[in-house]
Amino acid sequence: MAERVGIVAVGQTKYHPNRSDVNEEELAYEVIKQVLEATGLTLSDIDSAVTCSQDFWDGRTISNMNVQHVVGAHMGHEDKVAEDGINALYVGMSQVLSGHQDIVLVVAHMKESQGEKSLIENAAFDPALMRPLGLDFLSTAALQAKRYMYKYGITAEQCAKVAVRNRSNAKNNPFAQEPMDITVEDVLGSKMLSSPIRHLDTKPVSDGACAMILTREEKARKLTSKPVWILGASNCYETHYLGDRDLANCDALVKAAKKAYSMAGIKNPLKQIDVAEISGEYSYQELLWMEGLGFCGRGEGGMLIDSGVTKMGGKLPVNPSGGVLPGNPNGVAGMTRVAEAVLQLRGEAGDRQVKGAKVALAHGVTGICGQHQCVMILGNT
Amino acid sequence: MPNRVAIVGIGQTYHKRGRPDVNQAEMVGEAVRAALADAQLSIKEIEGVFFSNMETFEGIYLPDHGMAAEVGSFGKPGLKVCTGGTSGGSVVVEGFYFVASGLYDLALVIGFEKQDCGDTTAAITAATTPVWGKGAATGAIGEFAKQALSYMETSGAKEEHAAMVRLKADRGACRNPYAHLKLGLKSVDEILQSGYLVWPLRLLDFCPQSCGACALIFASEGSAKKITKKPVWVADVEVVHQEPFRAGIFGDPTGQETYTQHVACERLYRRNGITNPRKDIDMAEIYEPSNWEEMNLYEHLHFCEKNEGWKLIEKGITEMEGEFPVNPSGGVIATNPIGATPVIRVAEAALQIRGDAGEHQATRDIKTALATALGGPNWTVLTLLKRSL
Numbered sequence: 017m018a019e020r021v022g023i024v025a026v027g028q029t030k031y032h033p034n035r036s037d038v039n040e041e042e043l044a045y046e047v048i049k050q051v052l053e054a055t056g057l058t059l060s061d062i063d064s065a066v067t068c069s070q071d072f073w074d075g076r077t078i079s080n081m082n083v084q085h086v087v088g089a090h091m092g093h094e095d096k097v098a099e100d101g102i103n104a105l106y107v108g109m110s111q112v113l114s115g116h117q118d119i120v121l122v123v124a125h126m127k128e129s130q131g132e133k134s135l136i137e138n139a140a141f142d143p144a145l146m147r148p149l150g151l152d153f154l155s156t157a158a159l160q161a162k163r164y165m166y167k168y169g170i171t172a173e174q175c176a177k178v179a180v181r182n183r184s185n186a187k188n189n190p191f192a193q194e195p196m197d198i199t200v201e202d203v204l205g206s207k208m209l210s211s212p213i214r215h216l217d218t219k220p221v222s223d224g225a226c227a228m229i230l231t232r233e234e235k236a237r238k239l240t241s242k243p244v245w246i247l248g249a250s251n252c253y254e255t256h257y258l259g260d261r262d263l264a265n266c267d268a269l270v271k272a273a274k275k276a277y278s279m280a281g282i283k284n285p286l287k288q289i290d291v292a293e294i295s296g297e298y299s300y301q302e303l304l305w306m307e308g309l310g311f312c313g314r315g316e317g318g319m320l321i322d323s324g325v326t327k328m329g330g331k332l333p334v335n336p337s338g339g340v341l342p343g344n345p346n347g348v349a350g351m352t353r354v355a356e357a358v359l360q361l362r363g364e365a366g367d368r369q370v371k372g373a374k375v376a377l378a379h380g381v382t383g384i385c386g387q388h389q390c391v392m393i394l395g396n397t
Numbered sequence: 398m399p400n401r402v403a404i405v406g407i408g409q410t411y412h413k414r415g416r417p418d419v420n421q422a423e424m425v426g427e428a429v430r431a432a433l434a435d436a437q438l439s440i441k442e443i444e445g446v447f448f449s450n451m452e453t454f455e456g457i458y459l460p461d462h463g464m465a466a467e468v469g470s471f472g473k474p475g476l477k478v479c480t481g482g483t484s485g486g487s488v489v490v491e492g493f494y495f496v497a498s499g500l501y502d503l504a505l506v507i508g509f510e511k512q513d514c515g516d517t518t519a520a521i522t523a524a525t526t527p528v529w530g531k532g533a534a535t536g537a538i539g540e541f542a543k544q545a546l547s548y549m550e551t552s553g554a555k556e557e558h559a560a561m562v563r564l565k566a567d568r569g570a571c572r573n574p575y576a577h578l579k580l581g582l583k584s585v586d587e588i589l590q591s592g593y594l595v596w597p598l599r600l601l602d603f604c605p606q607s608c609g610a611c612a613l614i615f616a617s618e619g620s621a622k623k624i625t626k627k628p629v630w631v632a633d634v635e636v637v638h639q640e641p642f643r644a645g646i647f648g649d650p651t652g653q654e655t656y657t658q659h660v661a662c663e664r665l666y667r668r669n670g671i672t673n674p675r676k677d678i679d680m681a682e683i684y685e686p687s688n689w690e691e692m693n694l695y696e697h698l699h700f701c702e703k704n705e706g707w708k709l710i711e712k713g714i715t716e717m718e719g720e721f722p723v724n725p726s727g728g729v730i731a732t733n734p735i736g737a738t739p740v741i742r743v744a745e746a747a748l749q750i751r752g753d754a755g756e757h758q759a760t761r762d763i764k765t766a767l768a769t770a771l772g773g774p775n776w777t778v779l780t781l782l783k784r785s786l
Contacts, residue, residue: 077453077524078481085640094638098479113498115399139458255471
């Protein structure tokens with residue numbers, strides 16, 4: 017990379033089970049307003065907007081149409097990414113690096129409360145062969161969890177620890193939807209949704225939005241005293257048919273991480289990364305993704321959570337914000353991870369601050385059993 | 398100084414109303430294999446794959462995920478964009494940025510739509526605001542009927558002129574092996590006898606619903622020169638969107654509206670030293686959902702003065718053999734797989750520059766070409782292509 021891309025402002029809503037008080041553009045503007053105020057920019061200063069929403073969830077074809085006026089795209093440049101919002105940031109990064117765009121506004125918004133999760137997710141499966149089975153992301157995540165637990169001897173208790181730690185961490189996050197004091201026993205005693213995944217192993221329905229402003233290095237230093245740099249980023253597709261994969265692995269994540277690490281000069285992630293924000297709608301996923309990210313060897317995700325390395329105060333705190341399990345909307349969740357990583361690197365993470373964090377990892381995931389993975393490495397020096 | 402980007406591979410499927418012989422993924426695979434063959438590359442060499450599709454038209458959520466095996470995107474970076482009719486333009490622009498940024502050396506850009514899987518017009522009516530827009534939703538036909546009427550009223554164009562645009566398109570389509578509707582139309586009268594969809598828009602005035610896909614391979618300057626002797630350079634791109642709550646979005650009887658095309662052209666032409674588009678550009682592949690809109694776009698894209706678009710067709714200027722060919726491929730009115738349509742515009746413009754358009758190659762030598770996309774509430778994406786930079 018010839019030049020670095022800086023994140024100069026982040027904004028998030030408090031995540032909420034039902035924001036029926038606002039429509040999509042009002043929700044998006046709540047976070048856009050935050051980043052404009054933080055930088056002193058106005059919408060007319062925005063050279064390009066990258067939005068992220070899903071037509072299926074919005075129930076609207078061309079779901080970016082209704083946010084044009086709030087992202088500064090009236091007679092302006094806008095594009096919409098239909099993956100998790102962290103990929104919209106990746107697009108924004110490419111626009112700045114290309115030299116064709118200067119100040120890029122990235123916004124992800126989602127009201128899960130308006131959609132029917134299982135029906136929408138079922139529409140992502142092959143229409144002829146897989147849809148009639150009634151599959152959704154929960155039932156296939158259950159298959160993945162079973163395979164992962166069987167192959168590597170990961171226990172339900174180890175998965176439950178993820179749910180407990182994340183909801184506990186969320187108590188320090190003012191944006192979190194469901195901070196909770198729970199125990200492993202509470203998780204294991206909660207309602208079974210799709211074996212082995214229980215109610216507290218997954219996240220609640222959530223509405224919310226996240227926004228950021230990206231620009232090139234020189235301008236970033238003018239707009240803020242605390243720019244955060246994108247040191248590396250990549251994403252990767254996994255194959256679609258579940259039978260074509262060993263669900264206990266996550267090859268796409270391994271590849272995305274490898275590229276992001278090589279751009280950022282990361283050789284030993286556990287050592288060089290100070291804090292990680294990892295997406296995952298289901299508790300087992302955090303363990304599996306940590307393996308994909310190279311925080312530990314294959315099958316060692318359970319041991320890693322047992323060891324305490326990933327708790328607050330550990331060698332590599334994971335999800336000080338609480339992550340996705342206390343409630344983030346899909347499509348926004350990965351971008352929220354980046355927002356939290358930025359707050360950590362700016363030293364503005366309040367009670368969830370990891371002291372002296374210099375390099376952070378943010379991860380986002382879209383689709384069935386982690387079919388599309390995105391990794392971003394950020395730094396403050 | 399941004400990195401230069403070239404198109405080094407072009408592939409498309411044939412287009413048809415229905416493709417019951419293949420699923421969405423298999424259909425897209427056909428275009429990808431054609432683009433790879435054109436560039437003499439293997440999928441292994443492609444670094445990133447970028448998709449364009451309107452998922453509500455087929456009713457398939459995350460359709461790019463579903464075709465990872467068939468198009469070879471598994472194990473590779475990539476993503477999908479979705480901005481309505483302009484989606485294909487948006488994905489071309491994103492592919493361009495990703496290569497210009499230096500993040501990728503070789504990127505595959507794919508547009509596709511398989512409209513026999515769903516109901517496009519039903520999906521388009523779901524684009525309006527749910528609270529007060531649903532009752533007024535008409536889909537594309539109603540909007541372009543209003544546009545036709547408004548253009549007829551203000552420009553002095555007659556139905557015969559619209560029919561002449563359709564004749565031109567059909568002549569091109571009949572020579573284009575990939576085109577969908579090849580009607581063999583012989584006279585203006587034939588078109589004027591076709592039934593009304595919504596007055597004054599006739600069946601033969603409007604684009605079809607097609608199934609098909611188009612793939613392009615973008616390369617950085619260094620790679621492009623190694624891959625092909627005939628790289629087509631992406632000189633510049635421009636995207637202009639607007640907010641959706643405007644009256645007269647496509648056709649404005651008052652003549653007072655500013656259109657996204659005006660703004661996009663002003664920016665693109667200024668950056669590229671284009672003062673007289675019809676002289677400085679050699680041809681255009683434009684996104685014209687109807688023959689009436691094609692005449693309107695001649696004016697909005699500054700190919701002629703206001704209210705004179707119909708004179709270009711009357712004088713034969715935009716014919717394949719003319720001074721300024723527009724849509725020698727047959728255009729959108731002959732072939733419209735929506736997510737692919739703007740990608741096809743870029744592909745066809747690039748083929749003209751390479752001199753590889755075969756039977757529908759323009760008579761004059763094409764060194765510079767403009768490709769446009771239109772979508773949503775009249776959004777515009779422009780791509781300027783050149784034989785040499």
